[in-house]
Amino acid sequence: xxxxxxxxxxxxxxxxxxxxxxxxxxxxxxxxxxxxxxxxxxxxxxxxxxxxxxxxxxxxxxxxxxxxxxxxxxxxxxxxxxxxxxxxxxxxxxxxxxxxxxxxxxxxxxxxxxxxxxxxxxxxxxxxxxxxxxxxxxxxxxxxxxxxxxxxxxxxxxxxxxxxxxxxxxxxxxxxxxxxxxxxxxxxxxxxxxxxxxxxxxx
Numbered sequence: 123x124x125x126x127x128x129x130x131x132x133x134x135x136x137x138x139x140x141x142x143x144x145x146x147x148x149x150x151x152x153x154x155x156x157x158x159x160x161x162x163x164x165x166x167x168x169x170x171x172x173x174x175x176x177x178x179x180x181x182x183x184x185x186x187x188x189x190x191x192x193x194x195x196x197x198x199x200x201x202x203x204x205x206x207x208x209x210x211x212x213x214x215x216x217x218x219x220x221x222x223x224x225x226x227x228x229x230x231x232x233x234x235x236x237x238x239x240x241x242x243x244x245x246x247x248x249x250x251x252x253x254x255x256x257x258x259x260x261x262x263x264x265x266x267x268x269x270x271x272x273x274x275x276x277x278x279x280x281x282x283x284x285x286x287x288x289x290x291x292x293x294x295x296x297x298x299x300x301x302x303x304x305x306x307x308x309x310x311x312x313x314x315x316x317x318x319x320x321x322x323x324x325x
Contacts, residue, residue, distance in 0.1 A: 125150060126210035127160045130228040131218045131263075138300050138313065142261035143216030145320045146298065150212055150259075152325065159206055163227040169196060170226075171233040177204045180237045200234045207235050212257040219264045223279040232287055241291040251292020258288055258295040259323065261316075265304030298323070 127147050131137035151158065169175050174186040174193050177200040189197060207213065217224055224232075235241055242251050260281075268278035281297060288295045300316035302308040 123151075123154060123156045123211045124209055125156050125158045126206055126213045127158055128163060128213065128228075128231065129161070129216040130163045130225045130231075131216060132164055132225070133218070137216070137218065138263040138303055138316075139216035139218045139261050142263070142298055142300060142316055142320060143214050145317065146214045146259050146261055146323060149320055149323050150214070150325055159210070161203075161206075161231075163225075163231055166199075166227075168199075168227060168230040168234075170230055175200055175234070177201050177234055177237055177240075179204065179240050181239075203231060203234045204237060204240060208240060208253070210256070212259070214259050214261070216261045217263070217280060217284070219262065219268075219278075219280040222277045224283060236287065236290070249290060251290060254292035256291075256293050258293050259298065260284055260295050261298045261300075261320075263300045263303060265302070267302050267305065269301070296323070 125147065127143060129137075129140050129143055131139045133140070147158065150156070172186070173182050174189060175196050176183040176186075178197060179201070183197070186193070215228070217228060238244065241253055242249055244250070262281055262284075264278075264280070266274055268274050268281075281299075284295055298316055298319045300312045302312050
């Protein structure tokens with residue numbers, strides 16, 4: 123099994139999403155042979171999307187023209203990220219919710235994955251995802267409560283965004299949720315519940 127492990131929290135060792143993503147990877151790889159590729163998108167410090175940073179497979183990448191050595195190195199990294207994602211049998215992503223949405227580091231990575239002809243295509247019936255069957259598990263940490271029945275539900279743009287963009291590629295993501303981490307004494311309960319959810323993940 124090829125497994126791609128992505129972390130995006132800026133909090134380092136104190137991050138709940140990093141802890142949960144690590145536990146999920148352990149759950150998926152226990153007792154089996156696995157080739158794990160780890161990427162810390164905070165350390166990698168991806169530049170924001172431009173035509174020059176697009177993977178070479180993207181039709182708009184040619185608009186950048188010839189690249190210098192530094193620009194080519196960035197494009198090569200984008201190509202590598204796209205290829206890693208497509209090649210992985212399973213992907214585990216640690217995601218904190220910042221300012222109601224995903225970290226900008228994660229958005230920069232996803233922008234390199236949404237490539238027509240590689241992860242989706244447009245057909246006679248509209249867009250079609252090309253990665254059906256790929257397993258993606260998201261460890262999502264939220265400070266407040268943003269579930270469907272809460273007053274803040276309309277401000278939740280992390281889980282909803284990931285479901286939409288991964289669904290566009292044909293992927294139905296699984297979520298392990300730690301919610302209410304900044305809500306007083308609820309953090310202990312939220313962590314326990316999330317750890318229990320990891321233990322129930324089908325390996």
